[in-house]
Amino acid sequence: xxxxxxxxxxxxxxxxxxxxxxxxxxxxxxxxxxxxxxxxxxxxxxxxxxxxxxxxxxxxxxxxxxxxxxxxxxxxxxxxxxxxxxxxxxxxxxxxxxxxxxxxxxxxxxxxxxxxxxxxxxxxxxxxxxxxxxxxxxxxxxxxxxxxxxxxxxxxxxxxxxxxxxxxxxxxxxxxxxxxxxxxxxxxxxxxxxxxxxxxxxxxxxxxxxxxxxxxxxxxxxxxxxxxxxxxxxxxxxxxxxxxxxxxxxxxxxxxxxxxxxxxxxxxxxxxxxxxxxxxxxxxxxxxxxxxxxxxxxxxxxxxxxxxxxxxxxxxxxxxxxxxxxxxxxxxxx
Amino acid sequence: xxxxxxxxxxxxxxxxxxxxxxxxxxxxxxxxxxxxxxxxxxxxxxxxxxxxxxxxxxxxxxxxxxxxxxxxxxxxxxxxxxxxxxxxxxxxxxxxxxxxxxxxxxxxxxxxxxxxxxxxxxxxxxxxxxxxxxxxxxxxxxxxxxxxxxxxxxxxxxxxxxxxxxxxxxxxxxxxxxxxxxxxxxxxxxxxxxxxxxxxxxxxxxxxxxxxxxxxxxxxxxxxxxxxxxxxxxxxxxxxxxxxxxxxxxxxxxxxxxxxxxxxxxxxxxxxxxxxxxxxxxxxxxxxxxxxxxxxxxxxxxxxxxxxxxxxxxxxxxxxxxxxxxxxxxxxx
Numbered sequence: 023x024x025x026x027x028x029x030x031x032x033x034x035x036x037x038x039x040x041x042x043x044x045x046x047x048x049x050x051x052x053x054x055x056x057x058x059x060x061x062x063x064x065x066x067x068x069x070x071x072x073x074x075x076x077x078x079x080x081x082x083x084x085x086x087x088x089x090x091x092x093x094x095x096x097x098x099x100x101x102x103x104x105x106x107x108x109x110x111x112x113x114x115x116x117x118x119x120x121x122x123x124x125x126x127x128x129x130x131x132x133x134x135x136x137x138x139x140x141x142x143x144x145x146x147x148x149x150x151x152x153x154x155x156x157x158x159x160x161x162x163x164x165x166x167x168x169x170x171x172x173x174x175x176x177x178x179x180x181x182x183x184x185x186x187x188x189x190x191x192x193x194x195x196x197x198x199x200x201x202x203x204x205x206x207x208x209x210x211x212x213x214x215x216x217x218x219x220x221x222x223x224x225x226x227x228x229x230x231x232x233x234x235x236x237x238x239x240x241x242x243x244x245x246x247x248x249x250x251x252x253x254x255x256x257x258x259x260x261x262x263x264x265x266x267x268x269x270x271x272x273x274x275x276x277x278x279x280x281x282x283x284x285x286x287x288x289x290x291x292x293x294x295x296x297x298x299x300x301x302x303x304x305x306x307x308x309x310x311x312x313x314x315x316x317x318x319x320x321x322x323x324x325x326x327x328x329x330x331x332x333x334x335x336x337x338x339x340x341x342x343x344x345x346x347x348x349x350x351x352x353x354x355x356x
Numbered sequence: 357x358x359x360x361x362x363x364x365x366x367x368x369x370x371x372x373x374x375x376x377x378x379x380x381x382x383x384x385x386x387x388x389x390x391x392x393x394x395x396x397x398x399x400x401x402x403x404x405x406x407x408x409x410x411x412x413x414x415x416x417x418x419x420x421x422x423x424x425x426x427x428x429x430x431x432x433x434x435x436x437x438x439x440x441x442x443x444x445x446x447x448x449x450x451x452x453x454x455x456x457x458x459x460x461x462x463x464x465x466x467x468x469x470x471x472x473x474x475x476x477x478x479x480x481x482x483x484x485x486x487x488x489x490x491x492x493x494x495x496x497x498x499x500x501x502x503x504x505x506x507x508x509x510x511x512x513x514x515x516x517x518x519x520x521x522x523x524x525x526x527x528x529x530x531x532x533x534x535x536x537x538x539x540x541x542x543x544x545x546x547x548x549x550x551x552x553x554x555x556x557x558x559x560x561x562x563x564x565x566x567x568x569x570x571x572x573x574x575x576x577x578x579x580x581x582x583x584x585x586x587x588x589x590x591x592x593x594x595x596x597x598x599x600x601x602x603x604x605x606x607x608x609x610x611x612x613x614x615x616x617x618x619x620x621x622x623x624x625x626x627x628x629x630x631x632x633x634x635x636x637x638x639x640x641x642x643x644x645x646x647x648x649x650x651x652x653x654x655x656x657x658x659x660x661x662x663x664x665x666x667x668x669x670x671x672x673x674x675x676x677x678x679x680x681x682x683x684x685x686x687x688x689x
Contacts, residue, residue, distance in 0.1 A: 067545035067546060067547060068516075068545050169633075183634040184409075185634055186634070213408035213409050213572065213635070214408065214572065214573075214574070214613060214616045214617055215408065215612065215613060215616050215630075215631045215635075216408075216634065217616065217618075218616040218628055218629075218630045218631070219630055219631070219632075221618075222628075222630050240545065240546065241618060242546070242620035243617065243618025243619055243620045244618045245620075246618065246619060246620045246621055246622045246624075247618050247619070247622070247626065247628075266622045267622050267623065270620065270621055270622050270623070271623070280547060281546055281547060282620060284546050284547050284549070284550035285546055285550075285575070285620050286549075286550075286553070286573075286575040286576050286578060286579040287575050287578075287619060287620065287621075288574050288575045288578055288602065288614055288617045288619065289619050289621070289624060292578055292579055292598070294554065294557075295550035295553055295554055295579060296550065297547060297548070297550035297551040297554055298547035298548075298550070298551075299551075301515045301516075301517055301518075301545075301547075301548055302545070
């Protein structure tokens with residue numbers, strides 16, 4: 023069995039809310055592993071904690087109001103990222119672990135050419151000369167399929183379309199050949215035909231460069247098409263994890279099941295969508311017991327009082343649900 | 357055959373080109389946001405208008421409600437031309453034609469409670485007086501599935517789904533016959549999106565409402581629309597019943613668009629067609645067929661580069677603007 027590249031253990035990232043109304047437990051005890059060369063999909067709706075999880079890995083959480091709680095542990099290449107000094111961390115960030123954000127327009131600096139922005143990491147981390155770094159920037163733009171790369175290298179972000187900006191973001195992230203790429207909703211702001219281009223690009227780059235990808239998304243369709251394994255998050259916790267085929271074929275958590283039934287699809291006949299009642303609770307006030315119980319169609323007394331751990335459902339499949347140990351309850355309430 | 361409730365003919369909206377260099381330079385060519393769009397919607401049915409950013413779908417909606425003035429064309433609502441109405445008649449018409457916007461946070465007044473938001477149109481259009489107004493507000497909240505306790509809430513106290521319910525209740529408050537839904541679920545999470553789609557379908561059945569449903573998400577449109585029109589660069593490139601357009605698309609753009617929608621099933625065969633390049637600027641559309649630079653159709657030829665294809669009937673009730681609409685492209689594999 024190969025060793026994981028990145029190991030997240032019991033990650034807790036809390037925020038003190040403005041009016042002092044309490045602590046938002048945005049990420050509340052999250053554990054998962056990322057293996058070399060794989061794509062791990064982290065799926066959840068707004069407020070599930072998926073983005074805070076990814077930002078925590080690179081320690082990009084603004085402190086205050088946020089803080090990563092003692093006892094959290096993020097291991098990468100044998101070291102705990104949470105105890106590294108700022109210079110040690112900078113040597114990893116943008117170099118060994120890189121990130122692509124959702125909004126390419128707000129993540130790119132409007133007053134620098136895209137070439138300068140791609141070259142920056144190569145100059146800082148690899149000590150390239152300006153001239154060599156520019157050549158590297160053109161090479162990266164070619165790699166990400168930018169038309170006329172030698173010309174585009176001198177363009178500014180506002181001169182590019184949304185899809186081209188996202189290609190620039192990816193070129194920036196990959197310039198130092200990272201081992202891990204964290205992609206936070208990389209296609210959410212894009213049109214569907216451009217999304218297809220970017221997903222295809224990420225697949226190709228992963229094959230060619232052999233990096234591991236942590237793909238954060240709300241879109242189950244994107245996950246089904248790209249991820250090898252999936253982590254489903256709800257209310258700051260991992261509620262289910264399995265291989266992609268296993269998760270979609272046999273969802274074990276009622277939340278995953280509900281999400282799958284709620285997604286409209288182009289490939290099946292039209293039918294009434296099964297909505298999940300209610301909405302995601304506030305992070306300052308997670309429900310007691312199982313955090314999903316107020317919206318769960320199967321919930322019984324135990325779910326209201328006792329919080330389930332991640333339970334093993336066999337073949338690498340885990341779910342945070344008492345139904346794993348008491349499957350008969352499912353048919354009883356359905 | 358009865359006349360349609362809404363009949364849009366050759367609608368055109370050109371925005372004047374910007375002048376470069378602080379307004380002193382040469383004017384850019386006009387942006388042809390909507391360039392000759394025609395469709396009709398039967399009472400009680402839903403037309404889904406789909407397209408990517410910049411296709412002109414939202415401009416169509418705003419133009420036919422006269423939130424912006426069209427350059428040319430005709431919009432017949434209940435047989436009368438909306439574009440020729442004066443201010444007073446327009447106000448009366450607005451009672452019958454309503455719109456629900458994408459971002460309920462941006463389209464609700466943050467200083468008004470839900471009750472005040474819902475009372476305003478009832479008072480302006482004199483639909484009720486005295487205690488009847490309050491009664492009407494309560495009925496509206498009930499219709500959209502919001503508990504009466506939310507009447508005193510401000511928009512920031514509500515979740516995204518609840519805010520969109522208020523947006524729908526406001527549209528319903530004047531008892532319209534026709535509602536434009538402009539990306540009404542795009543800002544919502546999947547679990548809540550399904551709630552709002554089901555609510556819209558339920559309200560349509562109950563009040564025999566007619567919808568123009570605008571969305572970029574083809575899967576969402578499939579679940580609500582009876583007929584579908586696909587826009588590209590200001591023009592409708594394909595239109596037909598939802599079954600026909602989704603089941604047997606004739607335009608290569610429709611085929612590609614459908615193939616690019618991610619399917620939440622890892623076992624589904626990947627038939628994704630990846631279109632190259634970006635959508636061209638509507639200020640400078642390509643000659644011939646506007647889709648030809650990106651078109652993956654294997655038979656694409658010289659004619660596509662020079663001769664704009666007309667919308668022709670390719671099957672019963674299905675039209676497409678492609679020189680090869682009778683030899684439709686198979687999805688990828």
